[in-house]
Amino acid sequence: RQEKDHIRIGFSQAMTTDEWRQQMDKSMKIEASLHPEVELMIADAHNDVATQIQDIQSLLDSDINVLIVSPIASEPITPIVKKAYKKGIPVLIVDRKIEGESYTAYLGADNIEIGRTAANYIVANQSGSGKIIEITGLKESSPAYERGLGFSQIIRDYPKVSVVATIDGDWEKGSVKEPLKKILAEFPDVEYVYAQNDRMALGAWEVAQSMGLEHQLKFVGVDGLNTPNGGIQLVKKGMLEATVLYPTGGNEALKLALQMYQGETVPRRNLLNSIIINKMNAELMENQMDKIDQQQYIIDSQQQAIRVQEAQYTTQRNLLFGLLFF
Ligand code: FRU
Numbered sequence: 001r002q003e004k005d006h007i008r009i010g011f012s013q014a015m016t017t018d019e020w021r022q023q024m025d026k027s028m029k030i031e032a033s034l035h036p037e038v039e040l041m042i043a044d045a046h047n048d049v050a051t052q053i054q055d056i057q058s059l060l061d062s063d064i065n066v067l068i069v070s071p072i073a074s075e076p077i078t079p080i081v082k083k084a085y086k087k088g089i090p091v092l093i094v095d096r097k098i099e100g101e102s103y104t105a106y107l108g109a110d111n112i113e114i115g116r117t118a119a120n121y122i123v124a125n126q127s128g129s130g131k132i133i134e135i136t137g138l139k140e141s142s143p144a145y146e147r148g149l150g151f152s153q154i155i156r157d158y159p160k161v162s163v164v165a166t167i168d169g170d171w172e173k174g175s176v177k178e179p180l181k182k183i184l185a186e187f188p189d190v191e192y193v194y195a196q197n198d199r200m201a202l203g204a205w206e207v208a209q210s211m212g213l214e215h216q217l218k219f220v221g222v223d224g225l226n227t228p229n230g231g232i233q234l235v236k237k238g239m240l241e242a243t244v245l246y247p248t249g250g251n252e253a254l255k256l257a258l259q260m261y262q263g264e265t266v267p268r269r270n271l272l273n274s275i276i277i278n279k280m281n282a283e284l285m286e287n288q289m290d291k292i293d294q295q296q297y298i299i300d301s302q303q304q305a306i307r308v309q310e311a312q313y314t315t316q317r318n319l320l321f322g323l324l325f326f
Contacts, residue, residue, distance in 0.1 A: 005037045009257050010059030011068040014096070015047035018172075018199060019227050020248060024070070024095075027250030030296050033303045035258065049076045056080045060087070066257040068092045073140035074099050090260035094253050097142035104260055107249050107270040111143040114244045115150025117276050118194055118220050121242050123158050125218075128191040130161040133183055135195040135204060137171040144171075147196045147222065164190065171196075173203025180207045190217060198223040198231035198243055205239050214239075222246050224277050226289035235282040242278040245285070 009032070016022055025042055032040040043059060045052035049072050057080060059067060067084050071077035074097055082102035085091045091103040122132065134151065137144035148166075155161055165183045169175040176195070184190065184207070193208075195201035201221030208214040224231040224245035231243030249272045259266050277285050 006039065007035075007037050007066070007258070007261055008039045008041065008062065008064045009066045009068065009254065009261075010056075010062065010064035011040065011042045011253075012052055012055045012059060012070070013042055013044050014052065014070045014072040016044045017047070019225055019230065020197075020223055020246075021070075023225065023227075024248035024250040024253075027248060027296065028068075028254050029250075030299055030303075031251035031254040034299070035254075038254075038258070040254070045072060047072055049073055052077055053080045056084065060084055060089070064089065066090045066092065066261050068094060068253055068257055069098075070095045071098055071141075072096070073138065074142050075140065078102070090257070092253060092257050092260060094249060095143070105256060105266050105268050105270060107253050107256055107272065109246050109249075109272040109274045111146035112150035112153075114143075114222055114246060114274055115147040115152075116154050117150075117244050117274065118147070118222065118242075119151045119154035121244075121276050121278075122192050122194065122220060123154060123161055125241070126161055126191060129189045130158075131164045131187060131190045132161060132192045132194055133165050133167065133180070133187070133190050133204075134163050135167045135169045135176055135180070135193065135200045137169060137196045137200070139168060141171075144196060151194060169196070169200045171200065173199050173206070176200050176203040177207050180204055181211070184208070184211060184213060188213075193217055193219045195219065195221050197221060197246075198225065198234060198240065201231075201240055201243070202229060202234060205234075220244075224285065226286055226293070232277060232282050232286050232289070235277055235279060236286070238279075242276055245273075245275045245277055247272045247274070 032038045043055035045055050052072055067089050078098040081098050085102040093103045093106045095108045136148055164187050167179045193204045195204055198221035201219045205219050208217050218241040221231050221240050221243040224243045226232045234240040
Protein backbone atom coordinates (compact mmCIF):
# COMPACT_ATOMS: atom_id res chain seq x y z
CA ARG A 1 0.00 0.00 0.00
CA GLN A 2 1.09 3.51 -0.73
CA GLU A 3 1.61 5.98 2.08
CA LYS A 4 -0.66 8.95 2.16
CA ASP A 5 0.67 11.92 0.21
CA HIS A 6 3.03 9.79 -1.80
CA ILE A 7 2.19 10.47 -5.43
CA ARG A 8 3.41 8.15 -8.12
CA ILE A 9 3.52 9.67 -11.57
CA GLY A 10 4.38 7.32 -14.42
CA PHE A 11 5.67 8.75 -17.68
CA SER A 12 5.87 6.59 -20.77
CA GLN A 13 8.35 8.40 -23.01
CA ALA A 14 8.57 7.41 -26.69
CA MET A 15 12.37 7.44 -26.81
CA THR A 16 15.30 9.44 -25.47
CA THR A 17 17.79 9.29 -28.31
CA ASP A 18 17.15 12.87 -29.34
CA GLU A 19 17.81 16.07 -27.44
CA TRP A 20 14.24 17.29 -27.67
CA ARG A 21 13.04 14.34 -25.56
CA GLN A 22 16.09 14.51 -23.28
CA GLN A 23 15.10 18.09 -22.49
CA MET A 24 11.50 17.07 -21.91
CA ASP A 25 12.59 14.45 -19.35
CA LYS A 26 15.01 16.87 -17.71
CA SER A 27 12.47 19.63 -17.18
CA MET A 28 9.91 17.11 -15.92
CA LYS A 29 12.42 15.74 -13.39
CA ILE A 30 13.35 19.23 -12.19
CA GLU A 31 9.69 20.10 -11.66
CA ALA A 32 9.18 16.78 -9.84
CA SER A 33 12.15 17.50 -7.55
CA LEU A 34 10.28 20.56 -6.27
CA HIS A 35 7.57 18.25 -4.91
CA PRO A 36 9.09 15.83 -2.40
CA GLU A 37 5.86 13.82 -2.28
CA VAL A 38 6.17 13.00 -5.99
CA GLU A 39 7.85 9.87 -7.26
CA LEU A 40 8.36 10.23 -11.01
CA MET A 41 8.91 7.00 -12.93
CA ILE A 42 10.05 7.45 -16.53
CA ALA A 43 9.97 4.47 -18.90
CA ASP A 44 11.86 4.89 -22.19
CA ALA A 45 10.28 2.87 -25.03
CA HIS A 46 13.29 3.25 -27.36
CA ASN A 47 11.00 4.14 -30.25
CA ASP A 48 9.47 0.65 -30.19
CA VAL A 49 5.68 0.38 -30.03
CA ALA A 50 5.64 -3.07 -28.37
CA THR A 51 8.02 -1.80 -25.69
CA GLN A 52 5.85 1.24 -25.08
CA ILE A 53 2.77 -0.95 -24.57
CA GLN A 54 4.71 -3.09 -22.07
CA ASP A 55 6.06 0.03 -20.35
CA ILE A 56 2.56 1.40 -19.80
CA GLN A 57 1.41 -1.98 -18.48
CA SER A 58 4.33 -2.11 -16.02
CA LEU A 59 3.60 1.43 -14.88
CA LEU A 60 -0.01 0.41 -14.25
CA ASP A 61 1.26 -2.63 -12.32
CA SER A 62 3.31 -0.29 -10.12
CA ASP A 63 0.14 1.44 -8.90
CA ILE A 64 0.76 4.83 -10.44
CA ASN A 65 -1.66 7.63 -9.55
CA VAL A 66 -1.31 9.51 -12.83
CA LEU A 67 -0.13 8.37 -16.25
CA ILE A 68 1.65 10.67 -18.70
CA VAL A 69 2.21 9.30 -22.22
CA SER A 70 3.99 10.62 -25.29
CA PRO A 71 2.91 7.96 -27.79
CA ILE A 72 5.30 6.85 -30.56
CA ALA A 73 2.36 6.27 -32.91
CA SER A 74 -1.32 7.08 -32.34
CA GLU A 75 -3.23 3.96 -33.20
CA PRO A 76 -1.29 1.06 -31.62
CA ILE A 77 -0.84 2.88 -28.29
CA THR A 78 -4.54 3.77 -27.99
CA PRO A 79 -5.86 0.46 -26.47
CA ILE A 80 -3.41 0.35 -23.55
CA VAL A 81 -4.02 4.02 -22.76
CA LYS A 82 -7.73 3.34 -22.89
CA LYS A 83 -7.22 0.49 -20.43
CA ALA A 84 -5.49 2.84 -17.98
CA TYR A 85 -8.17 5.47 -18.38
CA LYS A 86 -10.98 2.93 -17.88
CA LYS A 87 -9.28 1.86 -14.63
CA GLY A 88 -9.87 5.41 -13.42
CA ILE A 89 -6.28 6.60 -13.67
CA PRO A 90 -6.01 10.22 -14.85
CA VAL A 91 -4.18 10.22 -18.19
CA LEU A 92 -2.23 13.13 -19.65
CA ILE A 93 -1.20 12.79 -23.31
CA VAL A 94 1.75 14.95 -24.35
CA ASP A 95 3.13 16.00 -27.75
CA ARG A 96 1.84 13.14 -29.96
CA LYS A 97 -1.80 12.13 -29.71
CA ILE A 98 -3.79 8.89 -29.43
CA GLU A 99 -7.03 8.06 -31.25
CA GLY A 100 -10.39 8.70 -29.62
CA GLU A 101 -11.30 10.30 -26.32
CA SER A 102 -9.96 7.95 -23.63
CA TYR A 103 -7.71 10.39 -21.81
CA THR A 104 -8.15 13.18 -19.30
CA ALA A 105 -6.14 15.94 -20.95
CA TYR A 106 -3.71 16.70 -23.76
CA LEU A 107 -0.69 19.03 -23.58
CA GLY A 108 1.35 20.28 -26.51
CA ALA A 109 1.76 23.03 -29.07
CA ASP A 110 -0.81 23.22 -31.87
CA ASN A 111 0.85 21.28 -34.68
CA ILE A 112 -1.63 22.41 -37.33
CA GLU A 113 -0.73 25.98 -36.42
CA ILE A 114 2.97 25.08 -36.61
CA GLY A 115 2.47 23.87 -40.18
CA ARG A 116 0.61 27.08 -41.02
CA THR A 117 3.33 29.23 -39.46
CA ALA A 118 6.02 27.50 -41.53
CA ALA A 119 3.94 27.92 -44.70
CA ASN A 120 3.17 31.59 -44.03
CA TYR A 121 6.85 32.24 -43.48
CA ILE A 122 7.80 30.60 -46.78
CA VAL A 123 5.02 32.35 -48.70
CA ALA A 124 6.12 35.73 -47.34
CA ASN A 125 9.83 35.21 -48.02
CA GLN A 126 9.79 33.31 -51.28
CA SER A 127 11.66 35.16 -54.00
CA GLY A 128 12.54 32.49 -56.57
CA SER A 129 10.88 29.44 -58.10
CA GLY A 130 8.53 29.00 -55.12
CA LYS A 131 9.11 25.24 -55.37
CA ILE A 132 9.12 23.44 -52.06
CA ILE A 133 10.19 19.98 -50.91
CA GLU A 134 8.35 18.84 -47.79
CA ILE A 135 9.87 16.27 -45.45
CA THR A 136 7.38 14.72 -43.05
CA GLY A 137 7.86 13.00 -39.71
CA LEU A 138 6.74 9.45 -38.95
CA LYS A 139 3.39 9.04 -40.73
CA GLU A 140 1.70 7.23 -37.83
CA SER A 141 2.43 10.04 -35.37
CA SER A 142 -0.04 12.91 -35.09
CA PRO A 143 2.41 15.86 -35.42
CA ALA A 144 3.44 14.58 -38.87
CA TYR A 145 -0.14 14.61 -40.08
CA GLU A 146 -0.98 17.93 -38.43
CA ARG A 147 2.19 19.77 -39.49
CA GLY A 148 1.47 18.60 -43.04
CA LEU A 149 -2.19 19.57 -42.89
CA GLY A 150 -1.59 23.11 -41.64
CA PHE A 151 1.16 23.60 -44.22
CA SER A 152 -1.04 22.57 -47.15
CA GLN A 153 -3.99 24.66 -45.90
CA ILE A 154 -1.90 27.80 -46.50
CA ILE A 155 0.13 26.79 -49.54
CA ARG A 156 -2.90 25.84 -51.62
CA ASP A 157 -4.06 29.48 -51.66
CA TYR A 158 -0.84 30.73 -53.26
CA PRO A 159 -0.46 29.80 -56.91
CA LYS A 160 3.18 30.96 -56.95
CA VAL A 161 4.30 28.37 -54.43
CA SER A 162 3.91 24.61 -54.63
CA VAL A 163 5.14 21.42 -53.00
CA VAL A 164 6.87 19.57 -55.83
CA ALA A 165 7.80 16.50 -53.77
CA THR A 166 7.15 15.05 -50.33
CA ILE A 167 9.57 12.76 -48.52
CA ASP A 168 8.16 10.39 -45.91
CA GLY A 169 10.71 10.80 -43.16
CA ASP A 170 10.62 9.24 -39.70
CA TRP A 171 11.75 12.30 -37.65
CA GLU A 172 15.43 11.23 -37.96
CA LYS A 173 17.87 12.59 -40.50
CA GLY A 174 18.89 9.19 -41.89
CA SER A 175 15.48 8.84 -43.52
CA VAL A 176 16.00 12.00 -45.56
CA LYS A 177 19.27 11.51 -47.37
CA GLU A 178 18.77 9.08 -50.27
CA PRO A 179 15.30 10.30 -51.34
CA LEU A 180 16.40 13.94 -51.17
CA LYS A 181 19.40 13.35 -53.43
CA LYS A 182 17.12 11.89 -56.08
CA ILE A 183 14.55 14.67 -55.81
CA LEU A 184 17.17 17.43 -55.97
CA ALA A 185 18.60 15.86 -59.10
CA GLU A 186 15.12 16.00 -60.63
CA PHE A 187 14.19 19.51 -59.40
CA PRO A 188 17.41 21.53 -59.25
CA ASP A 189 15.51 24.83 -58.98
CA VAL A 190 13.80 24.04 -55.65
CA GLU A 191 13.76 27.14 -53.41
CA TYR A 192 12.69 25.85 -49.99
CA VAL A 193 12.94 22.66 -47.98
CA TYR A 194 10.33 22.45 -45.22
CA ALA A 195 11.29 19.68 -42.81
CA GLN A 196 8.87 18.89 -40.01
CA ASN A 197 11.70 18.91 -37.48
CA ASP A 198 15.17 20.42 -37.22
CA ARG A 199 17.02 17.09 -37.19
CA MET A 200 15.63 16.26 -40.62
CA ALA A 201 16.24 19.86 -41.75
CA LEU A 202 19.90 19.43 -40.79
CA GLY A 203 19.98 16.12 -42.70
CA ALA A 204 18.58 17.94 -45.73
CA TRP A 205 21.16 20.71 -45.40
CA GLU A 206 23.94 18.10 -45.31
CA VAL A 207 22.64 16.50 -48.51
CA ALA A 208 22.44 19.92 -50.19
CA GLN A 209 25.96 20.70 -49.06
CA SER A 210 27.27 17.44 -50.51
CA MET A 211 25.75 18.52 -53.85
CA GLY A 212 27.00 22.13 -53.58
CA LEU A 213 23.44 23.44 -53.26
CA GLU A 214 23.41 24.61 -49.64
CA HIS A 215 23.50 28.33 -50.50
CA GLN A 216 20.90 28.10 -53.20
CA LEU A 217 18.30 26.27 -51.08
CA LYS A 218 16.58 27.64 -48.00
CA PHE A 219 15.63 25.42 -45.07
CA VAL A 220 12.81 25.73 -42.55
CA GLY A 221 12.52 23.31 -39.62
CA VAL A 222 10.57 22.81 -36.41
CA ASP A 223 11.65 22.43 -32.71
CA GLY A 224 14.03 25.35 -32.10
CA LEU A 225 16.20 23.78 -29.42
CA ASN A 226 19.01 25.83 -27.93
CA THR A 227 21.68 23.12 -28.20
CA PRO A 228 24.83 23.01 -30.40
CA ASN A 229 22.96 21.34 -33.27
CA GLY A 230 19.53 22.64 -32.25
CA GLY A 231 17.42 24.88 -34.46
CA ILE A 232 18.33 28.17 -32.79
CA GLN A 233 22.04 27.59 -33.36
CA LEU A 234 21.42 26.37 -36.93
CA VAL A 235 19.52 29.59 -37.62
CA LYS A 236 22.33 31.65 -36.06
CA LYS A 237 24.87 29.84 -38.26
CA GLY A 238 22.74 30.56 -41.33
CA MET A 239 22.16 26.87 -42.09
CA LEU A 240 18.41 27.09 -41.45
CA GLU A 241 16.54 30.18 -42.54
CA ALA A 242 13.93 29.63 -39.86
CA THR A 243 12.55 27.14 -37.37
CA VAL A 244 9.21 27.01 -35.59
CA LEU A 245 9.53 26.63 -31.82
CA TYR A 246 7.99 23.41 -30.48
CA PRO A 247 8.30 23.52 -26.67
CA THR A 248 8.68 20.17 -24.90
CA GLY A 249 6.38 21.11 -22.02
CA GLY A 250 8.13 18.81 -19.53
CA ASN A 251 7.52 20.97 -16.46
CA GLU A 252 4.01 21.97 -17.53
CA ALA A 253 3.18 18.27 -17.91
CA LEU A 254 4.23 17.51 -14.37
CA LYS A 255 2.28 20.46 -12.98
CA LEU A 256 -0.84 19.35 -14.86
CA ALA A 257 -0.41 15.77 -13.70
CA LEU A 258 -0.36 17.01 -10.09
CA GLN A 259 -3.51 19.05 -10.60
CA MET A 260 -5.16 16.00 -12.11
CA TYR A 261 -4.11 13.90 -9.11
CA GLN A 262 -5.62 16.48 -6.78
CA GLY A 263 -8.89 16.14 -8.63
CA GLU A 264 -8.87 19.63 -10.05
CA THR A 265 -10.67 20.10 -13.33
CA VAL A 266 -8.07 20.84 -15.95
CA PRO A 267 -8.74 21.93 -19.53
CA ARG A 268 -8.83 19.01 -21.93
CA ARG A 269 -6.61 20.76 -24.42
CA ASN A 270 -3.61 22.59 -22.98
CA LEU A 271 -1.71 24.54 -25.57
CA LEU A 272 1.96 25.50 -25.44
CA ASN A 273 2.99 28.66 -27.30
CA SER A 274 4.99 28.60 -30.45
CA ILE A 275 6.83 31.26 -32.46
CA ILE A 276 8.81 31.50 -35.67
CA ILE A 277 12.55 31.92 -35.10
CA ASN A 278 14.77 33.44 -37.77
CA LYS A 279 17.87 35.61 -37.73
CA MET A 280 15.83 38.56 -36.40
CA ASN A 281 15.05 36.93 -33.05
CA ALA A 282 17.38 33.90 -32.78
CA GLU A 283 19.74 35.67 -30.39
CA LEU A 284 16.90 36.90 -28.20
CA MET A 285 15.48 33.37 -28.03
CA GLU A 286 18.92 32.02 -27.24
CA ASN A 287 19.32 34.46 -24.34
CA GLN A 288 15.89 33.63 -22.96
CA MET A 289 16.57 29.92 -23.10
CA ASP A 290 20.04 30.33 -21.58
CA LYS A 291 18.36 32.06 -18.64
CA ILE A 292 15.89 29.21 -18.21
CA ASP A 293 18.75 26.69 -18.40
CA GLN A 294 20.63 28.64 -15.72
CA GLN A 295 17.62 28.69 -13.45
CA GLN A 296 17.10 24.96 -13.94
CA TYR A 297 20.77 24.41 -13.14
CA ILE A 298 20.47 26.42 -9.92
CA ILE A 299 17.35 24.51 -8.84
CA ASP A 300 19.10 21.25 -9.62
CA SER A 301 22.22 22.14 -7.60
CA GLN A 302 20.11 23.31 -4.67
CA GLN A 303 18.16 20.07 -4.70
CA GLN A 304 21.39 18.10 -4.72
CA ALA A 305 22.78 20.13 -1.81
CA ILE A 306 19.60 19.41 0.16
CA ARG A 307 19.94 15.69 -0.53
CA VAL A 308 23.55 15.73 0.70
CA GLN A 309 22.49 17.56 3.87
CA GLU A 310 19.66 15.12 4.45
CA ALA A 311 22.02 12.19 4.09
CA GLN A 312 24.49 13.79 6.53
CA TYR A 313 21.71 14.50 8.98
CA THR A 314 20.52 10.88 8.85
CA THR A 315 24.02 9.56 9.48
CA GLN A 316 24.57 11.95 12.37
CA ARG A 317 21.19 11.13 13.87
CA ASN A 318 21.88 7.40 13.63
CA LEU A 319 25.27 7.91 15.25
CA LEU A 320 23.70 9.88 18.06
CA PHE A 321 21.01 7.26 18.61
CA GLY A 322 23.70 4.62 18.65
CA LEU A 323 25.60 6.52 21.34
CA LEU A 324 22.54 7.17 23.46
CA PHE A 325 21.01 3.71 23.44
CA PHE A 326 23.87 1.23 23.29
C1 FRU B 1 11.40 14.28 -30.89
C2 FRU B 1 10.55 14.67 -32.05
C3 FRU B 1 10.67 16.15 -32.32
C4 FRU B 1 9.37 16.44 -32.94
C5 FRU B 1 8.46 15.59 -32.09
C6 FRU B 1 7.20 15.24 -32.74
O1 FRU B 1 11.42 12.88 -30.70
O2 FRU B 1 10.91 13.92 -33.19
O3 FRU B 1 11.76 16.48 -33.11
O4 FRU B 1 9.05 17.76 -32.95
O5 FRU B 1 9.19 14.45 -31.78
O6 FRU B 1 6.45 14.39 -31.96
